[in-house]
Every structure is written in structure tokens, then in C-alpha cells.
Amino acid sequence: MDHLKLISNTCMLQHVRAAARRVTDHYEKALKPTGLTASQFTTLVAIARFRDPPITMLAERLTMDRTTMTRVLAPLQRRGLVSQNADAQDKRMRRLSLTPDGISLLREAEAIWDGVQAHMLEKLSPEVWEEMRDQLAKLT
């Protein structure tokens, strides 16, 4: 097998990114009724889970660049789903929280997630996915 075929067939960069595109496609099509993108859904979940996180912490939790996080938040704030408030102690920090509309839309999206996630798990089985997730976590 020549070198180019070796790269095509085994390159981690290519295969992990292609898988991410395919997975994104599935979830975004399902989430379409909410108008949320993949990044936006993930962000809403993280804000709800981590209770008023500042932007930098949110970015770290999602393994996302801090400045990317800022851009992802923009359409969410424009839609009135997320609000920012300066921290009382440290005025540099902007703590993020879901608005009532954000909470309500997230509930709707969570129900959709249940369905897509179940559908995706059928392709692998929950056990294989759990194992894969742990392996993916090693790619740091």
C-alpha cells in the first residue's frame, strides 16, 4: 500500500473529523424544529448544568476555544435564550444564564435529544459507545 493510501485509510484527522460531520448532521436535522445548531444545543446544556458559568469556564468544559465560545453565544443572546451578567465580585467575568425562554426551549430540545441519541446508539450499542467515548477522551 502506498503512502497516500495509508494516510487516506488511517489518518485520525480525517476519520474523526468526517465522523463529527456525520454525527452533527444527524443531530442538527433532528434539532431543526428548535432552530438550534449542534454548538448551540451543547452550549445550552452546559450552561444549565454548570450554573451561571463564566465564558472561559464554559469553553474549557466543552474543549472549545474561548473566542469561539463568544461567537457561539451571540446568536443565543440575540434570540433571548441566554443572558450575561457581570459577576458581583469580579467585574471582568460575565456569568451566563438561561432565560425562561432558554429553559423552555432546552426542555424541548432535550426530548428530541433522547430520540436522536437512542437512534445513534443503535448503530453502535451503548457499550461500544461508552468504550469509544473513553478512548476519544484520551486524544488530548
Add this chain to the structure above:
Amino acid sequence: MDHLKLISNTCMLQHVRAAARRVTDHYEKALKPTGLTASQFTTLVAIARFRDPPITMLAERLTMDRTTMTRVLAPLQRRGLVSQNADAQDKRMRRLSLTPDGISLLREAEAIWDGVQAHMLEKLSPEVWEEMRDQLAKLT
């Protein structure tokens, strides 16, 4: 475990995308001397491997949207690494090929790839990666 934690911990969308960002980061930092991005490197490899492919075929091979492929090609053509030529039989098709500069830069990038890929395989082992790649391929 509440629903938000379940999503955070198991969501395929989040974990596969986060892994893709991390992997991209590793490869792009290594490829920096070539000035190639992740998508650009992958694209050069595919053009070299599939011998003058038209854009749509290239996009299919890389599981990438056709219009995304068009945009990825733009900076490569601007740099004079890739050229387009209308097919002799079917004038709708634009067949892609590497220029001498493109061939030369790809050779340089391939050498870098060997190093990064080996480094990434150390995190998993080649066997685990091969298994993971096959599982990722099921996520269609």
C-alpha cells in the same frame, strides 16, 4: 443522575465534536510549517490519491458537503497548489489536480503526518485506533 448530566456525559454530538477539535489542534500545529489547515491537508491527499477527481466525487470521498469542498479549494488554488480543468467529455465537471508546487508541498506534509500520526497512535495504540475507526464508520 439528572437528565442534563446524562446528556453532558454521554452525548455523542458533544464528545465526537470535542474530540475532532482536539485532534485538529494537534495536526494543525504540526502542519503549521506548511501553512496547511486540516481540511486542506486532507484535500491534497485525496486529490493525489484519486487522480484528477471532480469536485463532487472528492466531497463524497471525504464525507464533506459539496459546497464546503468548493470553499476549501479556494485558498489552495489561490496558493497555486491545486488547479482545475474542465473535463473534455463533460464540460460541467472540473477535474482537480495538484500543481508541481502542490506535489512538492504534499510530500513535505506527508513527512510531518508520519510524526503526528505516530504521536497520536501512542495515546490509543494502533489496534484500538483501528477498532475505533471502524466503529466511527458506522455512524452514518
Add this chain to the structure above:
DNA sequence: GACATTTATGTGCATATACACATTTATGCC
């Protein structure tokens, strides 16, 4: 041979991604 359909491609738009650089506020040290 004319016309509807299909196929290959491009473009406008919105968001995703991250680097380099700039700004504001907090902290540490003397």
C-alpha cells in the same frame, strides 16, 4: 429536434472555529 429533467457546479448567507491583538479589571510586590 424541442423541452423537461437530471447532474455538476457556484454564490449568498449564517454560523463554527481559532489565532493575533486589544481592553478592562484584579492581584502581587515593593
Add this chain to the structure above:
DNA sequence: GGCATAAATGTGTATATGCACATAAATGTC
């Protein structure tokens, strides 16, 4: 207290990603 440093955030720029829509060339049908 004053100043160097660090920390949290934003902005300009370039590429990545894909949808909706548009165009041009080939193909099929009558």
C-alpha cells in the same frame, strides 16, 4: 499606594461548514 503582571473578555481576520437558491451542461422523452 503605585506599578508590573495576570486574568477575563472582546474584535479583526481567515478558513470551515452546510443550507437555499441559481446556472450551465448533459440526458431522457415525446
